[in-house]
Amino acid sequence: MTALDFSTTIGNAWFPAPTFTASGCASSGRELAQFFPLREMGGVVTKSVMSKMRPGRPTPRMAETPSGMLNSIGLQGPGIDAFLAKDVPYLVEQKARVIVSIAGETVEEYSTLARKLRSVSGISAIEVNISCPNVENRGLVFACDPEASRRVIDGVRRTIGGELPIIAKLSPDVTDLVSIAKGVVDAGADGLALINTVLGMVINVDTMRPHLGGKTGGLSGPAIRPIAVRAVYQVHAALPQIPILGMGGVASGKDALEMILAGASGVSIGTASFGNPTAIMAIQDELKQLLIDRGFTSLKQAVGFAHRSIEAE
Amino acid sequence: MTQLNKHAKQLLAPIVSNKRVGQYHQIIINIGEIATNCKPGNFVAISVGGGSSSMVLRRAFAISRVSTSTTVGGTMELIVAPHGQGSKWLCAQDEGVVLDLVAPLGTAFGIPTEPVPVLLVGGGYGSAPLFGLAELLNSRGCRVDMLLGASTGSKIYAPMEGKRAVNSMRIYTEDGSMGVAGRVTDPIAEIIKDLNVAVIYSCGPMPMLAAITKITNEFDVIHQCAVEESMACGVGICMTCVLPVENEDGTISNLRSCIDGPVMDGAKVQWSKVGQQI
Numbered sequence: 250m251t252a253l254d255f256s257t258t259i260g261n262a263w264f265p266a267p268t269f270t271a272s273g274c275a276s277s278g279r280e281l282a283q284f285f286p287l288r289e290m291g292g293v294v295t296k297s298v299m300s301k302m303r304p305g306r307p308t309p310r311m312a313e314t315p316s317g318m319l320n321s322i323g324l325q326g327p328g329i330d331a332f333l334a335k336d337v338p339y340l341v342e343q344k345a346r347v348i349v350s351i352a353g354e355t356v357e358e359y360s361t362l363a364r365k366l367r368s369v370s371g372i373s374a375i376e377v378n379i380s381c382p383n384v385e386n387r388g389l390v391f392a393c394d395p396e397a398s399r400r401v402i403d404g405v406r407r408t409i410g411g412e413l414p415i416i417a418k419l420s421p422d423v424t425d426l427v428s429i430a431k432g433v434v435d436a437g438a439d440g441l442a443l444i445n446t447v448l449g450m451v452i453n454v455d456t457m458r459p460h461l462g463g464k465t466g467g468l469s470g471p472a473i474r475p476i477a478v479r480a481v482y483q484v485h486a487a488l489p490q491i492p493i494l495g496m497g498g499v500a501s502g503k504d505a506l507e508m509i510l511a512g513a514s515g516v517s518i519g520t521a522s523f524g525n526p527t528a529i530m531a532i533q534d535e536l537k538q539l540l541i542d543r544g545f546t547s548l549k550q551a552v553g554f555a556h557r558s559i560e561a562e
Numbered sequence: 563m564t565q566l567n568k569h570a571k572q573l574l575a576p577i578v579s580n581k582r583v584g585q586y587h588q589i590i591i592n593i594g595e596i597a598t599n600c601k602p603g604n605f606v607a608i609s610v611g612g613g614s615s616s617m618v619l620r621r622a623f624a625i626s627r628v629s630t631s632t633t634v635g636g637t638m639e640l641i642v643a644p645h646g647q648g649s650k651w652l653c654a655q656d657e658g659v660v661l662d663l664v665a666p667l668g669t670a671f672g673i674p675t676e677p678v679p680v681l682l683v684g685g686g687y688g689s690a691p692l693f694g695l696a697e698l699l700n701s702r703g704c705r706v707d708m709l710l711g712a713s714t715g716s717k718i719y720a721p722m723e724g725k726r727a728v729n730s731m732r733i734y735t736e737d738g739s740m741g742v743a744g745r746v747t748d749p750i751a752e753i754i755k756d757l758n759v760a761v762i763y764s765c766g767p768m769p770m771l772a773a774i775t776k777i778t779n780e781f782d783v784i785h786q787c788a789v790e791e792s793m794a795c796g797v798g799i800c801m802t803c804v805l806p807v808e809n810e811d812g813t814i815s816n817l818r819s820c821i822d823g824p825v826m827d828g829a830k831v832q833w834s835k836v837g838q839q840i
Contacts, residue, residue, distance in 0.1 A: 273801075274799060274800070275799050276798060276799045276801070279566050280566045280567055280797050280798035280799050280821070281797070281799065282565070282566075283565060283566065283567040283568065283570050283797075284567075284570070284572060284797075296801075304814075304815065304816050304839075304840045305801065305804070305816055306839070307837050307838050307839050307840075308791065308792075308802075308803075308804060308805075308836065308837050309792060309802075309837070310801070310802040310803075310804070311792055311793075311794045311800070311802035311803075313617065313618070313619050313794075315616045316616040316618060317618060318618060318619060318794060320794070320800065320802060322800075322801045322802065325801050325804070325816055462837060470618045471618065500618070520618060521618075522795070522799060523618070523619055523620070523794045523795035523799065523800050524609065524618045524619055524620055524795075525572075525609065525620075525662070526572060526664060526795075526797050526799075527572055
């Protein structure tokens with residue numbers, strides 16, 4: 250077998266494999282540990298945590314759609330203190346690499362969360378989720394507003410200083426994704442997570458009302474993959490030096506390779522894990538083989554390969 | 563903290579048989595040695611639609627019973643109503659088709675340490691897991707009585723051999739087409755008093771479980787119910803299948819019916835708050 254350097258880096262964080270859970274799709278990792286050792290993937294991106302315990306939205310929270318699903322969870326979670334007391338130590342004990350995802354309702358809440366993470370050991374990076382669609386006020390989706398996005402990332406960067414890499418998770422539900430990406434990078438983001446779910450709705454034709462308790466939800470799964478590939482491609486073209494975690498419907502090694510070729514330095518797997526708890530392991534193996542088959546000796550050589558002109562080869 | 567999804571295994575398992583039983587399908591699957599870890603109340607999550615399907619989510623089914631001593635090795639039985647796209651696909655699969663499944667998942671019915679009188683209440687095909695439970699309770703010396711209900715007779719699932727382990731079985735249909743005309747919850751209070759029932763085990767639609775809880779709240783009787791909420795993953799990572807449940811300190815949390823259920827303490831589930839913001 251040909252030797253392949255499968256590792257990737259985001260800021261100063263090194264990961265032995267480019268495969269991650271997507272935030273909100275693996276809880277805090279504990280549930281998947283029965284199916285494979287968590288240390289065998291690149292890293293666990295934990296479910297976005299807020300300052301306080303949050304019950305989330307009423308049920309129904311889910312609707313399966315063609316090649317995808319809508320979810321409307323509403324950031325249910327234990328709050329940062331309980332999360333740091335229970336979940337992070339568990340992941341560290343499992344020797345998993347940990348990216349903690351945070352979400353806030355205000356710029357200040359993000360900074361408060363960042364302050365709590367500053368002295369926690371065993372964390373590789375912070376994902377700043379500024380794009381969860383399941384909040385009451387769409388005006389509060391920071392990632393839909395370039396200025397608000399910039400202020401959140403700036404606040405987190407100032408709070409944690411220059412050490413932990415910051416990954417900003419952005420929404421595809423914007424007109425000009427590249428300008429928002431440039432804004433958060435200028436404010437101090439080391440990497441980008443692209444894309445969060447796409448806002449959608451299903452109406453129950455029997456009740457003749459929106460199916461989800463929260464009315465709208467986030468669409469995920471293979472249905473949104475072309476949107477994600479486009480987003481990664483556009484942002485990588487504009488910001489070729491910025492590592493991107495590509496996500497949105499990755500369900501096979503081939504899908505993961507598409508993201509890498511578009512410009513992602515790593516891929517996150519979300520909805521595919523719902524359908525198959527060992528999806529990440531299968532995708533990892535398939536991606537490795539596809540890279541070897543194409544003659545790459547490192548993952549990094551393949552990142553953004555789709556941007557090269559044919560003549561340049 | 564205990565390991566979540568302990569005992570759960572993902573495996574490729576062939577269908578041994580698939581028979582139509584009234585409005586339902588009885589599907590037997592060869593699951594090998596994991597049969598020994600499946601307990602009444604547990605469920606299985608099955609991938610549906612085949613490799614190129616647009617159905618991306620697994621489907622959860624209650625395991626109605628397991629056998630560890632068949633000629634093909636360990637098997638599990640499912641009673642499936644072909645209602646949605648996924649269950650229709652499963653019901654259309656023939657003997658020999660290999661399924662990708664994860665089992666056993668979720669909590670199991672608790673078995674009393676003493677031989678006490680128990681009442682089993684099933685709604686529609688929700689009665690299926692109660693027969694395996696009845697055999698287990700019967701083997702522990704419990705007096706087992708059973709009530710089955712449905713809107714109409716063809717939706718009652720009551721296999722002949724299921725009657726062996728029960729002291730009595732009464733059937734209620736809303737349209738009176740089988741058994742007594744009425745609801746399965748009608749006679750419960752009287753039975754609790756007459757038989758001194760210590761535990762009620764129930765499985766069926768949520769309004770039925772809520773109605774049973776209302777009755778059991780008036781008596782000193784434990785109500786263990788198996789809930790049904792729509793699930794995306796079945797293993798605890800998606801947070802879609804939650805129900806509002808009272809904690810020990812009186813606060814209410816949204817608990818996952820796949821990890822903290824499907825068997826829950828009926829008295830703790832906040833039925834009136836299901837579908838509400840807590």
